[in-house]
Amino acid sequence: MPLVDLDRFDFLYATRVKGMKSAVTRDLMATLSRPGIISLAGGFPDTKAFGEEAFREISQAIAPDAAQALQYGPTAGLESIKDVIVEVMAAEGTPARQEDVFVTTGAQQGLDLIAKVFLDEGDAVLCEGPTYAGALNAFAAYRPKIAHAPMDRAGIIPVAARETLMRARKQGIHVKFIYTVPNFQNPTGVTMVAERRKELLGLAREFDLIIVEDNPYGMLRFEGEPLPSLAALEQEEGDVDRVVYLGTFSKIFAPGVRLGWVHAQPGILHKINVGKQGADLCSSNLSQMMISSYFRNADWKSYVKRLNGMYRERRDAMLDALAEFMPKEVHWTHPEGGLFVWATLPSYLDATAMLPRAVAKNVAYVPGEGFYAGGAGKNHMRLNFSFVEPDKIRRGVEILAETIRERMELRSDMERGSRQGRSQKGAARSGSRASGAGR
Amino acid sequence: MPLVDLDRFDFLYATRVKGMKSAVTRDLMATLSRPGIISLAGGFPDTKAFGEEAFREISQAIAPDAAQALQYGPTAGLESIKDVIVEVMAAEGTPARQEDVFVTTGAQQGLDLIAKVFLDEGDAVLCEGPTYAGALNAFAAYRPKIAHAPMDRAGIIPVAARETLMRARKQGIHVKFIYTVPNFQNPTGVTMVAERRKELLGLAREFDLIIVEDNPYGMLRFEGEPLPSLAALEQEEGDVDRVVYLGTFSKIFAPGVRLGWVHAQPGILHKINVGKQGADLCSSNLSQMMISSYFRNADWKSYVKRLNGMYRERRDAMLDALAEFMPKEVHWTHPEGGLFVWATLPSYLDATAMLPRAVAKNVAYVPGEGFYAGGAGKNHMRLNFSFVEPDKIRRGVEILAETIRERMELRSDMERGSRQGRSQKGAARSGSRASGAGR
Ligand SMILES: Cc1ncc(COP(=O)(O)O)c(C=O)c1O
Ligand SMILES: Cc1ncc(COP(=O)(O)O)c(C=O)c1O
Numbered sequence: 045m046p047l048v049d050l051d052r053f054d055f056l057y058a059t060r061v062k063g064m065k066s067a068v069t070r071d072l073m074a075t076l077s078r079p080g081i082i083s084l085a086g087g088f089p090d091t092k093a094f095g096e097e098a099f100r101e102i103s104q105a106i107a108p109d110a111a112q113a114l115q116y117g118p119t120a121g122l123e124s125i126k127d128v129i130v131e132v133m134a135a136e137g138t139p140a141r142q143e144d145v146f147v148t149t150g151a152q153q154g155l156d157l158i159a160k161v162f163l164d165e166g167d168a169v170l171c172e173g174p175t176y177a178g179a180l181n182a183f184a185a186y187r188p189k190i191a192h193a194p195m196d197r198a199g200i201i202p203v204a205a206r207e208t209l210m211r212a213r214k215q216g217i218h219v220k221f222i223y224t225v226p227n228f229q230n231p232t233g234v235t236m237v238a239e240r241r242k243e244l245l246g247l248a249r250e251f252d253l254i255i256v257e258d259n260p261y262g263m264l265r266f267e268g269e270p271l272p273s274l275a276a277l278e279q280e281e282g283d284v285d286r287v288v289y290l291g292t293f294s295k296i297f298a299p300g301v302r303l304g305w306v307h308a309q310p311g312i313l314h315k316i317n318v319g320k321q322g323a324d325l326c327s328s329n330l331s332q333m334m335i336s337s338y339f340r341n342a343d344w345k346s347y348v349k350r351l352n353g354m355y356r357e358r359r360d361a362m363l364d365a366l367a368e369f370m371p372k373e374v375h376w377t378h379p380e381g382g383l384f385v386w387a388t389l390p391s392y393l394d395a396t397a398m399l400p401r402a403v404a405k406n407v408a409y410v411p412g413e414g415f416y417a418g419g420a421g422k423n424h425m426r427l428n429f430s431f432v433e434p435d436k437i438r439r440g441v442e443i444l445a446e447t448i449r450e451r452m453e454l455r456s457d458m459e460r461g462s463r464q465g466r467s468q469k470g471a472a473r474s475g476s477r478a479s480g481a482g483r
Numbered sequence: 484m485p486l487v488d489l490d491r492f493d494f495l496y497a498t499r500v501k502g503m504k505s506a507v508t509r510d511l512m513a514t515l516s517r518p519g520i521i522s523l524a525g526g527f528p529d530t531k532a533f534g535e536e537a538f539r540e541i542s543q544a545i546a547p548d549a550a551q552a553l554q555y556g557p558t559a560g561l562e563s564i565k566d567v568i569v570e571v572m573a574a575e576g577t578p579a580r581q582e583d584v585f586v587t588t589g590a591q592q593g594l595d596l597i598a599k600v601f602l603d604e605g606d607a608v609l610c611e612g613p614t615y616a617g618a619l620n621a622f623a624a625y626r627p628k629i630a631h632a633p634m635d636r637a638g639i640i641p642v643a644a645r646e647t648l649m650r651a652r653k654q655g656i657h658v659k660f661i662y663t664v665p666n667f668q669n670p671t672g673v674t675m676v677a678e679r680r681k682e683l684l685g686l687a688r689e690f691d692l693i694i695v696e697d698n699p700y701g702m703l704r705f706e707g708e709p710l711p712s713l714a715a716l717e718q719e720e721g722d723v724d725r726v727v728y729l730g731t732f733s734k735i736f737a738p739g740v741r742l743g744w745v746h747a748q749p750g751i752l753h754k755i756n757v758g759k760q761g762a763d764l765c766s767s768n769l770s771q772m773m774i775s776s777y778f779r780n781a782d783w784k785s786y787v788k789r790l791n792g793m794y795r796e797r798r799d800a801m802l803d804a805l806a807e808f809m810p811k812e813v814h815w816t817h818p819e820g821g822l823f824v825w826a827t828l829p830s831y832l833d834a835t836a837m838l839p840r841a842v843a844k845n846v847a848y849v850p851g852e853g854f855y856a857g858g859a860g861k862n863h864m865r866l867n868f869s870f871v872e873p874d875k876i877r878r879g880v881e882i883l884a885e886t887i888r889e890r891m892e893l894r895s896d897m898e899r900g901s902r903q904g905r906s907q908k909g910a911a912r913s914g915s916r917a918s919g920a921g922r
Contacts, residue, residue, distance in 0.1 A: 103542035114737030298553030
């Protein structure tokens with residue numbers, strides 16, 4: 045089939061397709077599994093830590109119930125896994141009721157279903173700037189406007205969020221929800237401080253909208269004290285109402301089972317249920333049963349502790365290497381948990397343009413651009429520390445620093461060049477002027 | 484929280500939510516697992532047939548690769564499962580290339596992604612009438628018009644389909660694709676004859692649109708000769724182009740793993756890829772690896788043969804019981820495979836209204852209404868024969884027949900009553916007329 049034929053159905057595609065773009069990480073996936081490459085790009089947990097033996101045990105444990113594991117299940121999920129989810133949420137400090145839990149095919153599906161249920165074309169979502177690229181992907185299919193409110197080291201800035209909401213209101217734009225990743229945010233690693241969590245809830249009340257709290261990383265804390273979730277804070281204030289909480293087993297157990305959940309009030313869950321029927325009928329019984337067997341019979345909290353020990357070491361390796369190798373013009377965050385560090389390059393550098401060079405040197409990262417809806421973020425990079433061993437992290441950061449330095453030098457050469465150019469031109473000009481004057 | 488609060492976010496929901504409705508089968512799910520109930524409602528394969536031992540084997544076989552099974556995978560699916568899919572499609576008579584295969588979280592997700600990629604609000608889809616209710620659910624989120632073309636015992640009627648397409652064209656409605664379940668259709672059990680498959684392809688060419696061929700049941704043939712898929716016919720004619728083929732492991736292996744696929748040309752798959760990233764990132768590696776291990780190492784074709792033997796017996800039990808118990812006013816299809824029989828009641832009966840009565844007598848079925856977009860189909864019922872043992876099928880059909888007969892008698896009582904009423908009124912009227920005349 046000739047290549048020109050590839051887009052012969054262009055006239056048939058839906059308009060939304062134009063606004064949907066492929067994630068750099070997903071496009072890089074083939075490259076990233078190339079032998080020898082040091083990938084600081086993915087958002088991969090280290091699933092080697094789980095172990096073959098543990099895997100054997102949990103799959104053997106559910107074998108007597110194979111007929112159920114292989115069958116369709118209820119749209120909202122099996123009761124047994126909802127019990128586990130209530131337990132996990134309690135361990136995270138959020139009291140949850142089994143009937144407010146709805147099982148999804150990863151938190152990613154939660155994001156898709158929420159967008160499906162709330163967003164008409166032209167509605168808006170208020171996101172952190174930067175925000176999780178996969179959320180932008182999920183939302184894009186429903187064609188909303190995305191407003192970013194800036195973050196600092198304490199999370200999204202409530203004053204800025206409020207201004208954005210006011211502006212939208214004046215323009216007649218309906219902001220349907222605020223989307224936040226409060227703990228060890230993807231991509232920045234930043235955690236929102238407690239005070240701001242309360243302020244965000246206040247904003248949601250003031251503007252009568254929903255907060256989507258996406259919390260895959262809350263339990264991956266290496267140091268410091270856990271902060272209350274927005275869902276828990278709302279309950280303390282006597283409500284279970286406008287916080288839609290998303291959880292996932294991807295980071296505390298394994299992403300390969302594709303299992304997450306939504307915790308929300310029944311009215312919202314009912315709409316999500318109908319959306320999920322159309323999307324994939326139900327999530328895998330096999331995955332649900334393996335997880336509930338594991339969480340009921342094994343010491344899952346020690347496993348999370350073990351992961352945290354490992355990730356902490358890797359984060360330290362990354363922070364140390366950044367301090368050692370990076371030019372002083374580069375800055376980065378110091379996350380207390382999670383998977384990511386966010387590095388900020390001099391504003392004139394373009395991390396997207398630099399990526400092929402880094403990959404040629406066998407290091408990959410995610411350029412900042414994908415974490416903003418509007419093309420901002422070019423001088424940032426997201427660095428993952430959970431997937432690669434400490435010595436490789438060190439080596440990877442060293443190469444990255446080298447690549448950045450090259451670019452900076454290129455730039456100062458060019459500047460020097462253009463300064464010289466300018467002064468030569470200037471000289472030429474003043475020369476010509478002079479000569480002109482001599483004429 | 485008071486009940487009135489449940490819908491307090493009504494003003495926040497997207498418009499599309501109003502068009503999305505819950506499937507009767509999904510809503511009935513809790514009822515259907517009630518002990519003692521004979522469910523002819525679900526579309527459940529019999530997963531007990533697979534066996535605990537076989538399950539142990541396949542999960543043990545992938546244990547050495549647990550780290551990969553538990554990890555995120557590529558959006559389009561693992562290479563190993565794509566190889567299996569190519570093999571399955573070849574066994575079904577459709578030559579497929581690995582690079583034209585895209586893995587989905589069940590065929591249901593395939594339907595969602597196709598709708599996402601092709602449908603703008605107000606576009607139309609041409610479906611069989613009746614059609615798979617889950618497809619209507621998936622499509623509804625994108626707010627298309629649904630046009631049903633009627634079927635007979637040989638499948639969708641091409642002349643009627645053509646008329647519908649002509650009418651849409653005249654009205655300026657853009658029909659984006661034809662959706663068909665050509666083999667042992669859900670809900671009718673009807674198989675489209677070969678000639679019509681070619682005619683449908685001709686229509687797609689004439690009107691320059693896509694055909695979505697959804698084929699979960701093709702390999703569940705109990706008798707007669709397999710027919711070429713529309714995808715295979717298109718290839719015979721030298722194209723791989725406008726047939727988007729959906730397959731699934733749900734019926735030849737197990738629905739609990741939630742795994743299916745799309746086979747289409749690269750341009751379309753590229754759009755679907757971007758849609759899937761937003762929907763759930765990737766399908767479960769665990770499911771993919773269990774399936775590829777099983778299909779590579781076990782004799783999957785014998786398993787399908789075994790299922791077919793079992794289902795055939797159950798279909799026969801159902802057809803026999805229908806012939807024995809049903810009033811002569813009731814008609815039904817005689818499927819050569821698949822999971823379903825479609826029964827047609829006298830047009831004055833309402834199978835939706837009758838369902839609570841049947842459930843009270845411990846038998847469930849799916850009323851025909853859900854298989855049409857516009858509220859037609861009330862006097863039909865879909866009867867599943869794959870999930871329940873023959874003697875229960877027999878008993879279930881007997882009870883159903885009883886319930887139908889009750890309704891028919893009620894109706895004739897009422898008719899007699901109203902005839903009597905009419906003749907009494909008539910008598911009264913003529914009496915009064917008479918008396919009036921006597922006045
Ligand atoms: C903030 C955030 N939300 C949601 C997800 C999706 O996770 P999953 O679908 O694996 O549960 C991710 C994954 O990286 C994430 O970082
Ligand atoms: C015609 C048809 N298509 C698609 C599906 C969805 O199947 P799955 O998502 O389990 O692959 C079904 C399930 O019953 C079906 O009958």
